[in-house]
Amino acid sequence: GMKFTGSPIKFPPPQGQPVKLNCSLEGMEDPEMLWIKDGAVVPPPDQVYIPVDEEHWIGFLSLKSPPRTDSGKYWCQVENPPPKEESQQVWLIVEGPPHYYHLSVAFLGVPYFTVEPEDVSVSPNAPFHMACAAVGPPEPVTIVWWMGDSRVGLPDISPSILNVSGINQSTVFSCEAHNVKGLSSSRTATVQIKAMPLPPLNVTVSQVTSSNASVVWVPGFDGRAPLHSCTLQVAESPDGQEVSTEVTPVPPFAYGVQGLKHSTNYSVRVQCSNEMGSSPFTDRVYFQTLELAPSSTPQNIHVIQRDPGLILEWEGVAPDVLKENVLGYRLEWIQDNVTQGEMIVQDTKANLTTWNPLKDLIIRVCVLNSAGCGPWSDLFLLEAQEVMGGQRQPPYGTSWVPVALGILTALVTAVALALILLRKRRKETRFGHAFGSVVGRGDPAVHFRAARSFNREGPELIEATLESVGISDELKTKLKDVLIQEQQFTLGRMLGKGEFGSVREALLKLDDGSFQKVAVKMLKADIFTSTDIEEFLREAACMKEFDHPHVTKLIGVSLRSRPKGRLPIPMVILPFMKHGDLHAFLLMSRIGENPFNLPVQTLLKFMIDIASGMEYLSSKNFIHRDLAARNCMLDENMNVSVADFGLSKKIYSGDYYRQGCASKLPVKWLALESLADNLYTTHSDVWAFGVTMWEIVTRGQTPYAGIENAEIYNYLISGNRLKQPPECLEDVYDLMCRCWHPEPKLRPSFGVLRSQLEMIRGRMSTLSASQDPLYVNIGKDKEASASDPALHASFGNTDGEETVAGAAAPVTSDYRYIMSPLCLGDGAEGERHPDGQEGEDKSLLYELETEGEKSC
Template identity: 50%
Template sequence: MDIYLWIILILVHYPERIHGLKFTKNPANLTVTQGNMARLGCAIEGLSEPEIVWMKDGEKLYSTDQMYITLEAHHWETFHSVKSVQQQDAGKYWCEVEHHGTMISSEPAWITVEGVPHFTEEPKDVATFPGAPFNLTCAAIGPPEPVEVQWWLGGVQGGDYRPSPSILFVPGVNNSIKFYCEAKNARGISVSRTGTVHIKVLPDSPTNIHINQISDNVTLRWSQGFNGHSDLSTCTIQMSKNPGRKVKLPEQQVAVPPFQHTIRGLSSYTNYSVRVRCDNEVGSSRFSPWVDFQTPEAAPSAAPKNLTFELTEQQLSLMWAALQEEELNGRLLAYKVQWNLGGDSQEPLLFKENFAHVSGGDRFFNATFQVSACTVAGCGPWSPPVLIMPASVMEAQTQRGHMWVGLILGLLVATMVGLLLTVLVHRRGKETQFGSVFKPPGTENVVSFTAARSFNRQCPELSESTLDSLGINDDLKAKLRDVLIPERLLTLGHMLGKGEFGSVREAFLKMEDGSVQKVAVKVLKTDINSSSDIEQCLKEAAYMKDFHHPNVIQLIGVSLHRRPQQRLPIPMVILPFMKHGDLHTFLLMSRLGDNPFTLSLQMLVQFMLDIARGMEYLSSKNIIHRDLAARNCMLNENMTVCVADFGLSKKIYSGDYYRQGSVSKLPVKWIALESLADNVYTTQSDVWAFGVTMWEIMARGQTPYPGVENSEIYEYLIKGERLKQPPDCPDDIYEIMHSCWSPVPKCRPSFQHLIAQLEGLWAGLSPAPTKEPLLYVNLEGEELEPDSGLGAGAGTLNTEEHSWGVPWQCVGMEEDEKDWLMVSSGAALAIGGDYRYIIGPRGAIDGESRQSEDGLSQDVRDDEEDIIINV
C-alpha cells in the first residue's frame, strides 16, 4: 500500500516524468571555413517548458535570438547559430537543462574553424641601443596545420619559411627599420602587423607644466615629452625663490610615473620659478623653460607687538609695531582693534596704519585693547590685552607691583635654601644608618617601567591595503596607482542606492589642505572573494581616469577597504557627489513625485545636448558605452547632465566595432537592432540608445515600449515599429530621435551632427515657456500620427507611405542595405518576403513550403505560438 501511495505522489508532483527526460537530438561536429555560418541543434523530450542552455568550453552562452520549436507535446528543439564563424568560435559545445536541481547534459560537439593562419603572437615593437642584438617572435596556428612563418626585415626577406612559432635573431641595427612576418598554410597567407625597431636616444624636455596651489603646498604636474624610446625613470625639479634675485632652492629628484610632485613648506605670498628635466637609461633631457608662480596669501602668522597707548580726556591714542613682510603672508588690508569693557565685547575697529586715534578718552577707562593684522585670507593672532588706565594710576600700580615682586623673590630664595638643606641631611642619614649608599651583594633589584604603547592581541590593527594585494593585472594597477586614496581619508555616510554590483554611499573625503569634500562612493558587494570580480569593477574606474569633460562623470579616486579575516579588500570607486541624482528618477519626480514640478522644453533639450556632448567626447576616445540610458546619466548641482556608469563600456583599439562575447541581463529596450541580432556594438549603436534616451526625457521618465515585453522587442523592431511620439513632443525633436533608429547603422546621425541639430533647436526656444501642469499619459496603444516624423531626413510621410515607404535612407547605401530597409520598414511583411537570417512569424517565400537546414518543414515555423524569441 505504501508503494502505491508513493507512486501516486510521484505522478501528482512530477507529471513531467511520465514521458521520461532525455535528449532526442545532440549537436553534431562541424568543420567550418572561416566566415561561413555554423548551426548546432539539440532537442529534449519530457518537459513542458524547458530552459535549454548552450555551453561552450564550460562557459554559458548568452544569445539574443535563441529560438524554441515545439515538435510535439513535451518535446522541444533549439538551435545555436554563428552567422560568421571566426577563430574564437572554435571549441566544444553542448546543451544543458536543469530539472529539480539536477543538471542533464547532451552529448558534446566540436566546431573546428578552418581558414588562413591565425596569429597567436604578433611581433612587437623593439627599442634597443645601436648594434645591440635582439630577438623577434611570431606565432600562428591553423587549422589546417602545418603553419610556416617567413620574416621580412627592412623590406628584405629573412630566410625561408620556418615552422611556427618562429624566433628571429637579429645581431643588431644602427638605424630604425620596419619588420613583419607572414604565416602560410594550405588555405592561404596571413600578414602580421608591421613592427618597428627604434634606436634609444635622449628624451625631450617635459611639457605642459601645471601648478595647483593649496595653501603652502604646491602640486606640480607635467607631461613627458618624447621618451627617446625608453621609459623615463626619474625627473629632477629645480626651483628658485624671488625670480628677480634668483635664490636657488635644493633640487628634488622624484620617481616617475606619475608625472607630478607635491612641494611642501613654501612661504605664502611669495614668487617662485620652477623647471623640470627627466631621465631615461640613455641620459637626461634638457630642462623645460622656467615657469613662474606665486603662492597664495595666508593669514598673518604673528600678532602686532609693542601695543602702547596715551590716554587724555579728549582722546585715546594707540600705537603698535608694524608686521614684517615674512610675518604678514600677504597684502595688509587693515589692522583690526578689538576692545572689551566691563566684560562685554565692543564693536571692533579697523585702521589702515599701525596707530589709531579715538575721541572721547574717558569712556575707555578700565577697557582692554587687542590688535590683529588682516589680509584677504583672514586675520592673524591677537596681541596680548592692554588695560587702559590714567598715567597716575599706572605709576601707583607699578610701585606696588615692584614691592610684591621683591617679596615673592625673597620667599623663593628661602624655599630653595630649605630644600637644599633637607637633601643634604637626608644623604648624610643614609650613610650613617647603613654604612654605605650601596646595597649589599645578593639583594634583588626591583625594576619598574611604564609601557610606551599597549596592544590588543584580539583586535590586530589592519594594515593599509595596496593594489598589489588585489591580484589584478599589472596594466590595470599601473592605471590606478596615481588615483589610489587611503581609506583613512574617507568617512562613509548613508546609502544613496543599491544594485547588483553593490551600493553607492554618501561619503566625506578629507583633502590635503584639511578641508572636507562631499563625494559618492561605489562599494562592491561584501561577498566578493575573487580577483576577477574585483578587476571587472576597477576596469570602470580605469576608463573614467582619463575622462576630462564637463558632461562625463570624472573619477576622483579609488580606495581599498581592508576586511578582517579576508584575503582581498573591497574596492571603492570615489566619484563626485551629484546633488540631483540620476536623470531618470529626476524626470519621474517631476511627474509623479509628492511635489510635481514643470520642466521647460528648453531645459529638456539642454539635457539632451549635455548627453550628446558627453557621448561625442567618449566616441572621440574610442569608447563604446553600451548602456546609455537616463538612469545612467547624473545631474549635478548646476543641473548639468553627466554621462556615467561605464560598467558595460568597452574601449576599441582597431576597427570600429566590438563583438559581445557573453554578457547577461543586457538592457534590451535600449539596444540597437544589429546588436540584438549579431551582438555587434558600435558608436552607431550608442546613437540608437541616445534616441531612446531622448524619448525617455520627452516622456518624463516613462519606460520605453509600454506594453511590449523584453522578449518581444526584436520581433517588434524587425517589423519596422519604433517608439511612438510622446505627448507634448514637437515634431522636429521626434524626427531627430527617430533618425537614430535607422536599421542601417551608417544612416544614423553622428553625435557631432546631433549636437548641431539640438543646438539649433535650443537656440530657437524661449527661455522659459509657460506650460500646463504635466499629466501622466499611457502611450500604450497610441497610434502613430501621419505627421509624426517617421522617416526623418526623408520628408513627412502620409499613412500610405508609412505602410509601404522606405524611411531612413542616406547617401552611399549599398543595394543590400536598401533591401534591409524594406524588411525593417514592414514592406517585407506586406509582400510575404523572408530575408537573410531574420526569423519571424512568416517564413514562407512566394507561398511555398521549403525545408530548413535541420530538415524541419517551414510550415512548422509558421505557427506563431510555437516560436519564442529569447532576448
C-alpha cells in the first residue's frame, strides 16, 4: 500500500531552502499519483515521479520558498484502478515575517502555538486581556490558562482570550495547549504595572541670547508608559520668583524659552508626565542672559582743530543707561563716500590724526558694550574750508614747523634746478664734435648713425580674459559670472607675502559708485604655469558655491594683464577680515608687545564658529584638507570664518612640505589615514579640527613642539597625542581626543562637535563685560604716529613685488586697532614663528605624495 518514507524536513529548515515531501507507492505498475493540499490537487509542475522497480514508485513535491498561503494539510492519492487510495496526511506550517519564513512539517502530535501571550504594561486594577492559540493535528486543541503558579478559568477551545479584571503588581501569565497526543506550554508573559515617571536627567541650557535660551534634557524612567509632555518652570535668581511655566509635548526633549530680560540671572527646572501623572521637578539649572546692545545715541558732537590733528568731543551716556555696561565709544570717519578708518575710545573725546584736511569729513559715533554697537549718531559734516579755517583758534601760538618746511622745500628745489642746468651745460661742451655744417649752408647739423627704434609706449598688453589663460571650458563656465574687470579695483598695501604669492588690501568699486574694502590673493609673477592658474582658479570656483556666515564667501576673480607673451596673473577677491587670520591673532594675544586676555568663552566661540562652518562644508560633501587656525579668518565682530580652501598652500609655506612635484602637506594637522594612505575624508577634517582646538586653547602654540615632522607618523601610531594644555577644560580636551580616534568612523561629526561645544559654553557663567574685550590696546602715541608711512594704505601701487613690512593699522591718539595681523615679521622673510622654536619651524616636514588637490 501507499506510505510516506524518509524524513521530509528538519525543524526548522535552513533559511531559503525548498521544502520537499515524498510519497512511496508499492504493489502497482505505472500508477497515476496526485498530490493533494487541503482537498485540492497541487499543480503538476511541482511534482516528480521516479520508478524504483516495476511495482515501486516514489513521488516528490517541491515547494520553493513557500509563502504563508502554502500552509496546510498535504497527502498523495492514486485513482487507478478504483477504489481511490490515500497516503498518510502531513501538516506544513509556514510562519515568520515576509521573505524570512520558518518552515516546519508536523505529523500527528502535540499542538503547535500560533499565538502566545505577550508582555504588556497596564494601569493598576485596570481590566485587560491575553490571547493564546494553537493548532494540531490532531484536532481539537484545548487551551488552559495559568496566572503565576495558579490555573485560572476553565479549559477553552483554541483560540482563547483570557479576560483579567485587574492586578496591582507585576504578574506572569502562560497557557497550555492540549490534544489527544499531549500538551505544549507557551512562553511566559510578564504584565507590568504602569507608574509615574522619574525626573529628567542632564538638564542643560545653551544658545543663550539677550532674550532667549534653549533648554535640553534627557528623559528619566518613563514608568512603563509613554511620556506625553514636559513642564518647564523658569524663575529669576537668586530670589526664585517664578517667571513662566511652559508645557511642551515630547519628543523632542528640548524647548526654547523666550521673552527673557537681558543681563539677568535665571534658573530652570523640568518635570515630565505620562498617563499616570507627573514626575518630581529636577534641581534648578542656572544661566544668565546676554546684554543688549546700547540703546542710547551720542549727542552734540563738536570738533576743535589742533595741530596736527582734530579733537572730537560729544556728550556722554546719560546716568539712567549706565546699566547697559558701556565699555566705550566707536568713532568712524568717512571721506569720498568711503570709510577711511575707525577707533574705539573709553572717554567722550578722541584725537583724529589720519584724515585729509583738503576734503569734506563726515564723522559718526556710537556707544559700545560687550553685545555690540548701539545706533549711530547723526552724521557730523565738517567741510574742507571749515577745517582749514578752523572753528576755534588753537591754544598755542603759530607753529614754526610749516615755515621751516616751506624754507627747506624751496632750498631743495633751487639746488635741484642748479644741478640740472649744470649737467645740461656739460653735455653741450662734451659732445661738441658731433655738430657740423651742412654742405653749402651755414646752419649747424648733428651727425649720427641710425639705430634700431624703440616703442616709447611700452610693450603691448594681452587682454586678460578667461580665454587667454588656457583653462578648461567647465571652469570658464563656473567663473564667468564672478569675473571682475581689473579696472574695477585698486590694489593697496601688502597684508601678507609668502613663497608662492601674496595678499593685498584693495578697494573695489561697486555698481552704485561706492567702494568696498576687500582682500586680494594673487600668485607671485614668473613662478606659475597655466596648470597653476587653473588649480588656483578651481579653488575659487569651489568657494563660489558657499553661503554661510562662518565660511568665507567669494566676491569674485580677476586677471591682471601683463606684457605680450606672458600669462595674466590670477587674483581671487575675498571679504576684508579686519583682524586677519586666527593664528596670528592668538599669537598677538599671548606674545605681542602688549599681551591681552582672551576669556575661555571667547575661545569656545572661536571653536563653535569653525565647527559650524565645517558642518556646512561637510553637508556640501566638501573636504577642506587644510583646516588650521592659520586658515581661519577673524572679522571686526570677532566672528571666525573658515577660509583658504587649498589657496593657503600657494601663499604661506611655514607649515607645509613638498616632496618632488607632490603637493605641500600640513603634516602636523593630518589624520593617521592621511599620513599612511593619502586618504582624505570629512573624518580627516575632524582630526584637523581637534588640532585647531588645541591651537586655540594654547593661543597659537605650535603642535608637537620638539618632534620632527618625519617622526609624526610613528609618534601617532604608537598611541601618542597632543597633551592637555594646563588651562584646558576637561570636557574640551575630551572632545579633542575623540577627534583623534584612530578609527575614522568613530570620530564625532561636526554637528555633534558644535552641539557639544555650545553645551559646554552654555554651562559656564557669562563673564562680565570687563573680562570680555571687544578691542585690543597694543600701543601708544609714542610708538606710532600719523607720519609713519607704514600706517597708510598706498592705494594705486599695483606692483606685485613691492610690500609694506608688517601689518599696518590706522592709529588713534590712544589705541592702535589690530587690522590684519597676517605677518608678524618682515613679509620678505616668510612666516615668522614667535614660539622661539626656529629649529622646529625650519625643519624639513614629513614628505608625502598626494594625488592632486581638492576638487569640488
